Amino acid sequence: xxxxxxxxxxxxxxxxxxxxxxxxxxxxxxxxxxxxxxxxxxxxxxxxxxxxxxxxxxxxxxxxxxxxxxxxxxxxxxxxxxxxxxxxxxxxxxxxxxxxxxxxxxxxxxxxxxxxxxxxxxxxxxxxxxxxxxxxxxxxxxxxxxxxxxxxxxxxxxxxxxxxxxxxxxxxxxxxxxxxxxxxxxxxxxxxxxxxxxxxxxxxxxxxxxxxxxxxxxxxxxxxxxxxxxxxxxxxxxxxxxxxxxxxxxxxxxxxxxxxxxxxxxxxxxxxxxxxxxxxxxxxxxxxxxxxxxxxxxxxxxxxxxxxxxxxxxxxxxxxxxxxxxxxxxxxxxxxxxxxxxxxxxxxxxxxxxxxxxxxxxxxxxxxxxxxxxxxxxxxxxxxx
Amino acid sequence: xxxxxxxxxxxxxxxxxxxxxxxxxxxxxxxxxxxxxxxxxxxxxxxxxxxxxxxxxxxxxxxxxxxxxxxxxxxxxxxxxxxxxxxxxxxxxxxxxxxxxxxxxxxxxxxxxxxxxxxxxxxxxxxxxxxxxxxxxxxxxxxxxxxxxxxxxxxxxxxxxxxxxxxxxxxxxxxxxxxxxxxxxxxxxxxxxxxxxxxxxxxxxxxxxxxxxxxxxxxxxxxxxxxxxxxxxxxxxxxxxxxxxxxxxxxxxxxxxxxxxxxxxxxxxxxxxxxxxxxxxxxxxxxxxxxxxxxxxxxxxxxxxxxxxxxxxxxxxxxxxxxxxxxxxxxxxxxxxxxxxxxxxxxxxxxxxxxxxxxxxxxxxxxxxxxxxxxxxxxxxxxxx
Ligand SMILES: NC(=O)c1ccc[n+]([C@@H]2O[C@H](COP(=O)([O-])OP(=O)(O)OC[C@H]3O[C@@H](n4cnc5c(N)ncnc54)[C@H](O)[C@@H]3O)[C@@H](O)[C@H]2O)c1
Ligand SMILES: NC(=O)c1ccc[n+]([C@@H]2O[C@H](COP(=O)([O-])OP(=O)(O)OC[C@H]3O[C@@H](n4cnc5c(N)ncnc54)[C@H](O)[C@@H]3O)[C@@H](O)[C@H]2O)c1
Ligand SMILES: [Zn+2]
Ligand SMILES: [Zn+2]
Numbered sequence: 001x002x003x004x005x006x007x008x009x010x011x012x013x014x015x016x017x018x019x020x021x022x023x024x025x026x027x028x029x030x031x032x033x034x035x036x037x038x039x040x041x042x043x044x045x046x047x048x049x050x051x052x053x054x055x056x057x058x059x060x061x062x063x064x065x066x067x068x069x070x071x072x073x074x075x076x077x078x079x080x081x082x083x084x085x086x087x088x089x090x091x092x093x094x095x096x097x098x099x100x101x102x103x104x105x106x107x108x109x110x111x112x113x114x115x116x117x118x119x120x121x122x123x124x125x126x127x128x129x130x131x132x133x134x135x136x137x138x139x140x141x142x143x144x145x146x147x148x149x150x151x152x153x154x155x156x157x158x159x160x161x162x163x164x165x166x167x168x169x170x171x172x173x174x175x176x177x178x179x180x181x182x183x184x185x186x187x188x189x190x191x192x193x194x195x196x197x198x199x200x201x202x203x204x205x206x207x208x209x210x211x212x213x214x215x216x217x218x219x220x221x222x223x224x225x226x227x228x229x230x231x232x233x234x235x236x237x238x239x240x241x242x243x244x245x246x247x248x249x250x251x252x253x254x255x256x257x258x259x260x261x262x263x264x265x266x267x268x269x270x271x272x273x274x275x276x277x278x279x280x281x282x283x284x285x286x287x288x289x290x291x292x293x294x295x296x297x298x299x300x301x302x303x304x305x306x307x308x309x310x311x312x313x314x315x316x317x318x319x320x321x322x323x324x325x326x327x328x329x330x331x332x333x334x335x336x337x338x339x340x341x342x343x344x345x346x347x348x349x350x351x352x353x354x355x356x357x358x359x360x361x362x363x364x365x366x367x368x369x370x371x372x373x374x375x376x377x378x379x380x381x382x383x384x385x
Numbered sequence: 386x387x388x389x390x391x392x393x394x395x396x397x398x399x400x401x402x403x404x405x406x407x408x409x410x411x412x413x414x415x416x417x418x419x420x421x422x423x424x425x426x427x428x429x430x431x432x433x434x435x436x437x438x439x440x441x442x443x444x445x446x447x448x449x450x451x452x453x454x455x456x457x458x459x460x461x462x463x464x465x466x467x468x469x470x471x472x473x474x475x476x477x478x479x480x481x482x483x484x485x486x487x488x489x490x491x492x493x494x495x496x497x498x499x500x501x502x503x504x505x506x507x508x509x510x511x512x513x514x515x516x517x518x519x520x521x522x523x524x525x526x527x528x529x530x531x532x533x534x535x536x537x538x539x540x541x542x543x544x545x546x547x548x549x550x551x552x553x554x555x556x557x558x559x560x561x562x563x564x565x566x567x568x569x570x571x572x573x574x575x576x577x578x579x580x581x582x583x584x585x586x587x588x589x590x591x592x593x594x595x596x597x598x599x600x601x602x603x604x605x606x607x608x609x610x611x612x613x614x615x616x617x618x619x620x621x622x623x624x625x626x627x628x629x630x631x632x633x634x635x636x637x638x639x640x641x642x643x644x645x646x647x648x649x650x651x652x653x654x655x656x657x658x659x660x661x662x663x664x665x666x667x668x669x670x671x672x673x674x675x676x677x678x679x680x681x682x683x684x685x686x687x688x689x690x691x692x693x694x695x696x697x698x699x700x701x702x703x704x705x706x707x708x709x710x711x712x713x714x715x716x717x718x719x720x721x722x723x724x725x726x727x728x729x730x731x732x733x734x735x736x737x738x739x740x741x742x743x744x745x746x747x748x749x750x751x752x753x754x755x756x757x758x759x760x761x762x763x764x765x766x767x768x769x770x
Contacts, residue, residue, distance in 0.1 A: 003402040004625055006540075006560070008632035009394035017388040042732055105549060112641070112730030133518065135728075136543060136556045137637070155391075158521060164490060171521045172557055175391070240389055247393035252522070256497065343520075345497030347427050 012251070016155050016179040016239055018232070022143065023064040030068065033178055034075050044113050046075050047103055049127045051119025053086030054145045057188035061118070075114070078107040088276055090122045091161045091168075100130035104138065111135045114177075120146040120193070121153035121280075125171070128159030132174035139177045145185035147197025147231065148281055151238035155179055157251055167271070173252040181239070183232055191317070194231075196281025198223060198316050199263075201238040203288055206309065207262050208245070210357030212237050217308065220315035256346035259359050263288035265350055266325070268343070269336025273324035285318035286325070286377075293373040294365070295353040305356055310380070321381035325374045333374070334367055397636070401540045401564040401624055403617070407528065408449040415453065418563055419460050429498050431460050432488055434512045436504025438471030439530045442573035446503070460499070463492040473661055475507045476546045476553075485515035489523065496520045499562075505531040505578070506538035506665075510556070513544030517559035524562045530570035532582025532616065533666055536623035540564055542636055552656070558637040566624070568617055576702070579616075581666025583608060583701050584648075586623040588673055591694065592647050593630070595742030597622050602693065605700035641731035644744050648673035650735060651710070653728070654721025658709035670703035671710070671762075678758040679750070680738040690741055695765070706766035710759045718759070719752055 019029050037044075048065060055061060062081050069077050082103060084090050100115070109115065115138050117127030124142050131140040144154030160171025186194065205213035215237070216223075222230035245260055267287030271280065289310055296306040313320055325333050341348040347363055354360040404414050422429075433450060440446060447466050454462045467488055469475050485500070494500065500523050502512030509527050516525040529539030545556025571579065590598040600622070601608075607615035630645055652672030656665065674695055681691040698705055710718050726733040732748055739745040 002621065003400045004540075004621075004628055005398070005400050006628050006632060007396070007398040008636050009396050010637050011392070011394050013390070013392040015388045015390050101548065101555065105551065105554065108727055110727050110730035111638075133555050133557060135554065135730075136545060136558055155389075160521065163486065166490065169490065169520065170486065170518050172518060172559075173521055174557075236387065236389075243389055243391050247391060251393050252395050253496075342493055342495050345495035345520075 012157075012175040014176055014178055016181060016243065018181050018183070018236060020183045022180050022182040022184075023061070023068045025068055025071075030180065031072060033180075034072060037074075037177075042112070043074065043076050045107060045109050046077050046114045046116060047082070047100075047107060047109050048077065048116045048118065049082040049084060049100060049123070049130075051086040051090070051123040051145060052083050054119050054123075054185065054188075055083055058185070078103070078109070080107075084119075084123055084126065086120055087122050088162070090119075090126045094161070094163075096126055097130050097133075097161060100127065101134050104130075104134040109134070109138055111138055114139050114141055116141045116143060118143040118145060119149075120144070121149040124149055124154050125159045125168070126161055128174060128176065129161055129171055132159055132172045137174060140174065142176045142179045144179065144181060146189060146193050147186060147195075147235065148193075148200060149197075150181040150186075151197055151235040152200040152242055154181070155239045155243055156246060167268070175251075181235065183228065183235075186228070186231060191226075192279055192282070194226060195317050196279040198234065199281040199284040199288065199313070199318065200242075201234050202309070202312060203262050203284060204238055204241045204245075204260065206288070206292075206353060206356065207259055207351060207359030208241055208357065209237075210355075212241070213309075213312075213356055216312050220312050224316050256344050256349050257361060258344060258349065259351045259361065261340075261344075262351040262353075262359055263291050265336055265340040266290045266333060268340060269333055270322060270324060273327070273332055274322065278322065282318060285313050286320055286322055289313060289318075289320040289377055290325070290370075290373050291350075291352055293376050294369055297369045297372055297376075298352070298366070300360070301353050301355060305353075308356070319381065321377040326378055330367075330371050330374050334370060337365060397542075397560040399561055399563055401566060401628065403566050403568070403621060405568045407565050407567040407569075408446070408453045410453055410456075415565065416457060418565075419457060422459075422562075427497070428459065428461050430492060430494050431462050431499045431501060432467070432485075432492060432494050433462065433501045433503065434467040434469060434485060434508070434515075436471040436475070436508040436530060437468050439504050439508075439570065439573075440468055443570070463488070463494070465492075469504075469508055469511065471505055472507050473547070475504075475511045479546070479548075481511055482515050482518075482546060485512065486519050489515075489519040494519070494523055496523055499524050499526055501526040501528060503528040503530060504534075505529070506534040509534055509539050510544050510553075511546055513559060513561070514546055514556055517544055517557045522559060525559065527561045527564045529564065529566060531574060531578050532571060532580075532620065533578075533585060534582075535566040535571075536582055536620040537585040537627055539566070540624045540628055541631060552653070560636075566620065568613060568620075571613070571616060576611075577664055577667070579611060580702050581664040583619065584666040584669040584673065584698070584703065585627075586619050587694070587697060588647050588669060589623055589626045589630075589645065591673070591677075591738060591741065592644055592736060592744030593626055593742065594622075595740075597626070598694075598697075598741055601697050605697050609701050641729050641734050642746060643729060643734065644736045644746065646725075646729075647736040647738075647744055648676050650721055650725040651675045651718060653725060654718055655707060655709060658712070658717055659707065663707065667703060670698050671705055671707055674698060674703075674705040674762055675710070675755075675758050676735075676737055678761050679754055682754045682757055682761075683737070683751070685745070686738050686740060690738075693741070704766065706762040711763055715752075715756050715759050719755060722750060 160168035
């Protein structure tokens with residue numbers, strides 16, 4: 001019996017650029033990116049897929065893209081610009097994957113062509129997935145239009161769609177070739193989507209970066225009042241921390257540790273329990289609050305530290321309790337732990353806090369403490385009314 | 386305008402083991418692999434998907450697998466063993482992807498569980514794809530059962546299914562966690578499938594390894610007579626060269642060069658023109674012959690070298706001409722060049738020979754020389770009758 005050992009590294013690189021009005025003719029950024037990519041003088045095709053919600057808030061976008069690219073000889077925009085529903089609907093309907101793959105087929109999009117996704121995290125997850133499986137991966141450019149997608153999902157390496165009601169059951173790890181964060185899009189977000197992405201910034205600050213958490217404390221009001229400068233800084237810092245985490249660790253998540261999932265075990269369950277009527281970020285804010293109070297009850301952090309965190313979350317406008325948490329004596333919630341483990345595979349790994357700015361991994365949680373944490377959040381929420 | 390630069394390497398490792406009767410209880414190989422993988426004492430699930438053609442030739446296989454794994458406490462075989470049609474049918478029916486993904490869902494297969502594919506290249510391409518998209522990649526073990534899959538497709542990093550009649554239109558790059566080449570399976574192959582995989586060995590020898598080509602020359606008869614020892618060496622050498630190529634170059638094929646596609650531009654077209662009535666390897670043998678004669682007509686190699694190659698291919702039993710090559714004054718065939726370029730993306734890149742064991746990349750082909758090469762193969766085939 002003999003064997004051959006295979007071993008190699010696959011390198012990935014991409015830039016995340018921060019700009020405003022990307023497709024304004026006097027903005028050279030996108031043009032410059034395309035110019036750097038040309039090779040051998042061949043004209044590359046480009047297929048653009050847009051989030052319906054973005055399109056209705058920015059109805060002149062398709063014309064702006066056409067005008068912008070008309071001057072460009074290295075890239076040829078294909079006839080149709082595809083429009084897909086925004087939000088979770090994008091990931092729930094399998095025929096939307098086919099819609100994009102069919103366009104790849106019809107327009108002769110090859111592996112060196114581009115598929116551009118413009119939209120919130122859900123649309124980007126759909127488009128990224130369709131691009132990843134077409135011809136074993138067509139070059140994919142992301143233009144995220146929500147806070148969450150600009151500071152988290154859109155700058156990372158994952159995509160996915162839902163399958164028979166299970167979130168992200170189908171998907172791949174497939175880095176984009178470029179990401180363009182355009183701050184102008186954020187002006188048309190509704191308040192819930194503006195706020196929602198802030199939860200991921202609080203999360204990453206808490207597990208990785210005390211100065212960033214302190215910055216969040218001093219800018220809570222500005223963020224609540226939709227100050228665009230504060231938001232730009234938040235997105236930049238949060239994206240940076242996420243990206244460092246990806247490159248510094250296990251980009252394709254082959255192990256079981258997932259520190260960026262701090263606050264997420266309860267959040268995932270809550271999204272299901274509420275039938276996705278609450279936003280991911282809203283669920284994450286509650287999930288963070290729960291694991292923060294738990295960390296305090298477990299003696300890992302001080303009450304004063306826990307309060308500072310809850311204060312920031314409430315300050316930007318999050319509710320920190322939902323009745324589904326307490327339902328059936330929290331039985332439903334607790335089942336989420338096992339589901340989270342199954343989702344990750346391997347042994348249960350949960351991130352808690354050992355200090356502000358310092359996450360810690362644990363492999364079990366005490367159900368009594370979870371119930372006490374839920375009660376505390378419930379009591380707090382009543383006294384806040 | 387600011388930007389963040391992302392850059393990381395993703396490491397992949399796996400072993401390709403050579404054995405015989407993998408699931409014989411006294412063969413420790415598979416057990417040893419599983420033992421090395423255990424982590425944290427969690428029991429991993431295993432879903433097995435088998436090629437129908439393999440199952441009818443080896444009807445006791447499922448029982449052998451159950452017996453073999455029954456003694457293993459680190460892995461729990463799920464209730465059903467899935468059986469899928471063998472050959473291209475596996476890749477033409479989208480419901481088979483769903484069948485596997487549904488099993489992943491139903492049996493709670495997580496990212497640290499295993500999906501094992503047992504079969505020819507087509508079934509492995511299907512199973513590898515379904516595993517790659519489930520939970521963004523479930524650990525995948527390949528047990529290839531044909532010559533082609535043991536020396537080429539099964540030891541590599543690609544998977545895929547067909548879409549609306551287009552071969553491999555959908556797929557990903559997703560390395561397996563292990564490959565087990567079991568020589569016993571080869572005894573039940575029909576002659577065409579035995580022979581078919583030899584074409585890839587001739588291909589890789591010609592572009593990379595003169596001594597291996599010389600070995601093929603001296604073992605042509607043994608291979609034609611189904612000598613299992615000669616075949617074992619051929620598979621080992623060919624797998625080794627393929628694997629070195631992958632690790633030494635561009636594993637996920639982000640550039641346009643594809644030297645391993647020597648002989649494949651015409652082969653791909655021929656498979657279509659014959660409606661896949663000829664095997665991939667049979668088409669590749671003809672494609673190699675064509676590009677060898679072309680290389681000679683273009684003055685790159687000597688006639689005596691070309692003849693040595695054609696002699697090996699004929700010696701193992703390949704036809705080196707098919708009427709579809711000449712049809713319509715070779716117009717159909719020539720169109721295959723453009724399609725090959727579209728498939729790869731970027732500029733046209735074709736591998737020719739500069740010597741035995743030495744491939745060379747060119748970016749255009751002379752249609753007159755292609756027609757002359759076709760004529761020569763046609764004349765030779767008539768004189769051989
Ligand atoms: N891939 C990853 O790593 C990752 C990480 C976290 C979350 N996600 C996914 O991201 C999704 C959530 O994304 P999201 O929070 O960005 O929300 P979303 O994509 O669900 O969009 C929310 C709503 O905002 C609309 N919208 C988007 N941009 C707009 C704009 N500029 N102006 C007005 N309306 C706009 C959309 O049409 C939609 O109706 C979830 O599906 C989640 O699973 C993915
Ligand atoms: N992923 C890659 O990198 C890659 C590379 C080359 C080819 N391929 C793909 O591989 C496929 C061809 O694979 P193949 O040549 O292995 O043939 P195959 O998978 O088409 O199988 C041919 C036939 O042999 C049967 N069979 C398989 N093993 C058997 C055994 N041990 N005994 C008896 N019958 C057996 C099958 O049921 C089938 O009927 C094509 O779809 C091709 O696209 C993939
Ligand atoms: Zn999140
Ligand atoms: Zn081949």
